[in-house]
Amino acid sequence: MTQLMENEVFKAFATYAAIVTLKMMLMGPVTVYFRLTRGSFSNEEDVARKSEEEKKKLLRSHPDVERAQRCHHNDLENIIPFFFIGLLYALSGPELATALLHFRIFTAARIFHSFAYILALPQPSRGLSYFLGMLVTFSMAYNLLSKVFFL
Amino acid sequence: MTQLMENEVFKAFATYAAIVTLKMMLMGPVTVYFRLTRGSFSNEEDVARKSEEEKKKLLRSHPDVERAQRCHHNDLENIIPFFFIGLLYALSGPELATALLHFRIFTAARIFHSFAYILALPQPSRGLSYFLGMLVTFSMAYNLLSKVFFL
Amino acid sequence: MTQLMENEVFKAFATYAAIVTLKMMLMGPVTVYFRLTRGSFSNEEDVARKSEEEKKKLLRSHPDVERAQRCHHNDLENIIPFFFIGLLYALSGPELATALLHFRIFTAARIFHSFAYILALPQPSRGLSYFLGMLVTFSMAYNLLSKVFFL
Numbered sequence: 001m002t003q004l005m006e007n008e009v010f011k012a013f014a015t016y017a018a019i020v021t022l023k024m025m026l027m028g029p030v031t032v033y034f035r036l037t038r039g040s041f042s043n044e045e046d047v048a049r050k051s052e053e054e055k056k057k058l059l060r061s062h063p064d065v066e067r068a069q070r071c072h073h074n075d076l077e078n079i080i081p082f083f084f085i086g087l088l089y090a091l092s093g094p095e096l097a098t099a100l101l102h103f104r105i106f107t108a109a110r111i112f113h114s115f116a117y118i119l120a121l122p123q124p125s126r127g128l129s130y131f132l133g134m135l136v137t138f139s140m141a142y143n144l145l146s147k148v149f150f151l
Numbered sequence: 152m153t154q155l156m157e158n159e160v161f162k163a164f165a166t167y168a169a170i171v172t173l174k175m176m177l178m179g180p181v182t183v184y185f186r187l188t189r190g191s192f193s194n195e196e197d198v199a200r201k202s203e204e205e206k207k208k209l210l211r212s213h214p215d216v217e218r219a220q221r222c223h224h225n226d227l228e229n230i231i232p233f234f235f236i237g238l239l240y241a242l243s244g245p246e247l248a249t250a251l252l253h254f255r256i257f258t259a260a261r262i263f264h265s266f267a268y269i270l271a272l273p274q275p276s277r278g279l280s281y282f283l284g285m286l287v288t289f290s291m292a293y294n295l296l297s298k299v300f301f302l
Numbered sequence: 303m304t305q306l307m308e309n310e311v312f313k314a315f316a317t318y319a320a321i322v323t324l325k326m327m328l329m330g331p332v333t334v335y336f337r338l339t340r341g342s343f344s345n346e347e348d349v350a351r352k353s354e355e356e357k358k359k360l361l362r363s364h365p366d367v368e369r370a371q372r373c374h375h376n377d378l379e380n381i382i383p384f385f386f387i388g389l390l391y392a393l394s395g396p397e398l399a400t401a402l403l404h405f406r407i408f409t410a411a412r413i414f415h416s417f418a419y420i421l422a423l424p425q426p427s428r429g430l431s432y433f434l435g436m437l438v439t440f441s442m443a444y445n446l447l448s449k450v451f452f453l
């Protein structure tokens with residue numbers, strides 16, 4: 001058991017995977033923050049103590065909440081494949097330097113992607129960070145499959 | 152290989168992770184149930200045998216279906232990070248009692264969260280179970296990173 | 303470390319898990335393709351260089367984009383549980399032939415599901431492939447829990 005966590009590639013994967021997972025999780029509280037400050041909720045029970053008139057207003061969608069949700073959703077679509085492929089890749093015994101390069105570029109690309117999304121930075125900043133992250137995952141998948149392919 | 156499954160912490164993680172994953176998966180059939188009983192579908196081919204008039208009615212959204220989908224989506228946003236962080240945490244050699252405490256609180260919080268969501272229980276029941284689950288994952292992430300940090 | 307990747311069941315899991323994860327990831331570019339060809343975007347900054355009139359038209363939703371997104375979302379709801387349960391199942395030492403049967407049926411079912419969804423094939427083609435994939439995951443969960451149950 002502890003053997004796995006003595007391996008440097010696996011320790012590096014655990015560290016970067018935890019960082020991007022925490023970043024993804026933080027989109028939850030970010031959405032809650034926008035819900036509270038913009039007054040935009042999805043569930044009747046969340047606005048139970050308000051008057052009927054206020055309820056109608058508070059149950060409308062708000063562009064800032066929807067933007068945070070799209071950013072969160074994009075994380076799910078990209079960070080989950082990174083974890084899946086990255087875990088198997090880390091177990092397939094890659095060079096430490098190559099593995100670190102993959103993990104670092106992905107982490108930087110996804111952190112930048114979140115800022116680009118929430119702050120609505122001009123394109124192609126968001127698009128490029130999206131494709132860069134995807135490229136890293138494809139590169140790890142190629143490395144993994146070239147080593148363990150067993151259909 | 153079998154060594155991993157002889158470790159009690161890893162067996163406990165496998166058990167609780169399987170339980171919350173199955174709970175998350177069950178939200179799919181729950182949504183299908185609401186689609187069928189409430190008559191609310193998203194795809195034309197799902198209502199192909201109906202008359203034109205009926206089709207229009209059946210392709211509208213329904214609050215119960217949307218509520219089940221939001222509940223499912225919230226599971227994705229929270230149970231996936233629990234699995235990612237929890238797997239790495241279980242491999243980092245924690246105390247069995249501490250690990251069990253984390254896994255049990257998270258599992259209880261998320262099962263309660265689903266009931267609170269589907270039955271629209273008064274707040275803050277749903278909100279508290281959401282934050283409690285998140286807290287457990289943050290605590291495991293902190294434990295993990297304090298042991299394996301390798302940037 | 304390398305021990306894990308010398309195990310045939312684990313190599314098979316790594317291969318099929320990478321294939322379905324790549325398939326899931328590809329739904330991202332498929333959605334981007336429909337956005338570009340159908341002219342349907344979600345973010346103002348994505349259509350920044352267009353005239354005000356064009357912007358309004360381009361920021362509307364389009365059924366083909368929404369269909370690709372629903373297909374992608376269904377993948378998230380089903381391929382993620384397959385990976386979670388499948389990883390733990392592969393580590394619990396199943397027979398190679400049984401494991402391969404599970405991985406192959408799931409992979410075939412989900413690839414067929416995507417074609418059925420995007421091409422809007424008549425039901426119950428999509429419904430059956432959805433339930434078949436789910437059945438495989440339930441079967442692996444049953445096998446796993448009957449071996450490692452530790453509450």
